[in-house]
Amino acid sequence: MDDNKLEYYKNKLIKERKNVKDLILQMKKNEVINSKAEIASELSLYDNHPSDVATEINDMEKGMAFKQNEVHILKKIDNALLRIQEHKYGICKQCGKPINEERLEFIPYAENCVECQERLSSIKPRDINDRPVEEEVLKYPFGVGYKGNSNNIEFDLEDSYDAVDSYNRLEDEAGYYYDDTEYVDKMDSISNEQYKNQLPD
Template structure:
């Protein structure tokens, strides 16, 4: 790349870096990031409604996401500025071809050419139903669930649960609930009529 274009992109990268640093300072000043003042202003969160605490936590998480996004951009810009100094700016990190100036003008910290970036973008996303490849080799030693071995009398997932549960017993303590047992506190046995009779006339 020509020296004139390198200087142009270096200037553009420095302007973008300055803009992001100003934005981060503004976010700190406006308490968008790094502020726990609302949470720390109370002695206890115990009396607050759970939705209030969730809202405050959501604000903190959103601020952290904003902050991390901007810091990630700064890292990319710093790498691009380092590449300008090393005379490797504008070269794709994968294929080694030159990145078109139009792409760099739009995205000055681009590390990949359009083709390589498209290859990254087209990688198959993992699905929530994808299973680890090891399962193909290992199989399912305890079955996939209660109905997986309907006609098999082997050791299935329910048997494994019962085996583990047997270690959770406390001896000399009755853990089973008995409906006929009386679980009412003595103070709660007082009827309204008894209470009224105790009041002075």
């Protein structure tokens, strides 16, 4: 690429860098990013409804994502300006071939040619079922989910709940079990009227 073209793209990148910085400043001014004013004004979040807190946190997370995107573009622009200084601008990082000028006109900080970028974009992320290899050697209790170990039909997590729940049942005179979930203690079953009647006059 000749010097005139490099100067043209350098100016284009500098202008793009200024636009991104202006956008970040505008987002700060509009409190889209770095805004914790609403949460910071509260002494405690105890009395807030969970959905209100979730909305505030969601807005903060969106702001962080917007900012991170713009910071990522700034880094790419700075790298492109550095490549201009090193006379490597417009060369694909993957295959070493020149990047099409139409692509550089549209994305002046492009690092790869269209073919290599399509190949990189087509690489699938890890499958959600592709579990870490460490799980193959993890033994009880770490490999147990809420259903317990499916191969183990002895004492699983459901059995442990049933064992604890059995303490909530009482046996009556006839030998039947019933749930005693209404009162924690027999004293709790005494009504106000019964209490008042046993007081001395």
